[in-house]
Amino acid sequence: MKWSEATWQESQAIYSAIINLPFIQEMTAGTLEVTKFQFYLKQDALYLTYFGSVLAAIAAKLADPKHALAYLGYAEQAIVVERVLHESFFKQYAIADYGEMQPSCHHYCHYLRAVVGFESVEVAAAATLPCFWIYGEVGRYIKDRVQQPNNPYQAWVDTYAAADFNTSVTEAIAICDALAENASEATREQMTKAFLRAAYFEYDFWLAAQTQVSWTPL
Numbered sequence: 001m002k003w004s005e006a007t008w009q010e011s012q013a014i015y016s017a018i019i020n021l022p023f024i025q026e027m028t029a030g031t032l033e034v035t036k037f038q039f040y041l042k043q044d045a046l047y048l049t050y051f052g053s054v055l056a057a058i059a060a061k062l063a064d065p066k067h068a069l070a071y072l073g074y075a076e077q078a079i080v081v082e083r084v085l086h087e088s089f090f091k092q093y094a095i096a097d098y099g100e101m102q103p104s105c106h107h108y109c110h111y112l113r114a115v116v117g118f119e120s121v122e123v124a125a126a127a128t129l130p131c132f133w134i135y136g137e138v139g140r141y142i143k144d145r146v147q148q149p150n151n152p153y154q155a156w157v158d159t160y161a162a163a164d165f166n167t168s169v170t171e172a173i174a175i176c177d178a179l180a181e182n183a184s185e186a187t188r189e190q191m192t193k194a195f196l197r198a199a200y201f202e203y204d205f206w207l208a209a210q211t212q213v214s215w216t217p218l
């Protein structure tokens, strides 16, 4: 079995917890409160900047130039393409600024930075894979279930259910499998741990938006 298949199986409890979050269910129904989506968007715009720089740092460390080019493309996609979408949502939802990075986003971004700074490139690539794979799956999950013709979140859903996003997902999975194939058993285990940790952070990111978890003023 490929590393990605075994790891995806291990992540199923986290994936179903994500799908069952009220945030995802209400987005699917089109009933998600706007304030929760606004909180999510602001945090996500901040996240994407960090995510883009982590992807560029991975590209710099990858030995195979084809893999490096792919990660440079994902970095561009995160910073340019996704942020353009966010900025159009910012207008639609009357968001003036990004605001402060709140605990869940902070934890996730700094975890990714620590992994890319201090772990092997294989582990760093595995840590960024849930950002692709889970979003692709969630996008498809919601798209298949949207019933309301004018779901206010349709543009968001369309981004992550889109064919080009899914091409990146498939390609990133294949690169991680190629890295895993040439890695030691110990590195493969670290890759799996990193994937599962980042998958948990994906869960926590939506949970935090749902409950709008912010720094406690002291």
Ligand SMILES: Cc1ncc(CN)c(N)n1
Binding pocket: 044, 047, 048, 078, 082, 130, 131, 132, 135, 202, 205
């Ligand atoms: C938190 C998060 N994770 C992943 C993605 C998809 N790149 C995103 N926009 N935001």
